[in-house]
Amino acid sequence: MGGSTLFGRYMKGIVSFKNHSKMKKLFIPFLLLLTTMPLVLAAQVNPQKGYIITNDNDTIYGTIDYLTDARNVKECLFQKKG
Numbered sequence: 001m002g003g004s005t006l007f008g009r010y011m012k013g014i015v016s017f018k019n020h021s022k023m024k025k026l027f028i029p030f031l032l033l034l035t036t037m038p039l040v041l042a043a044q045v046n047p048q049k050g051y052i053i054t055n056d057n058d059t060i061y062g063t064i065d066y067l068t069d070a071r072n073v074k075e076c077l078f079q080k081k082g
Contacts (some may be wrong), residue, residue: 052078 050064065077 047079050078052076 062081
């Protein structure tokens with residue numbers, strides 16, 4: 001296939017990509033960024049009004065970041081009101 005067809009020009013661009021060492025060094029981090037972006041976006045906060053009760057039976061009102069049940073078992077993100 002020559003360089004005159006669209007596919008040929010595309011393949012020529014890929015082959016010439018191998019000659020650019022700086023582009024090759026940046027390609028893998030860029031690819032990782034693109035593949036992990038959905039994971040970062042899915043980890044959004046879900047604030048809910050709530051309260052915690054201390055061991056001294058004091059009630060502290062604030063905001064709880066409601067996570068999945070599996071994460072809530074391990075940690076609780078709480079921000080005191082005020």
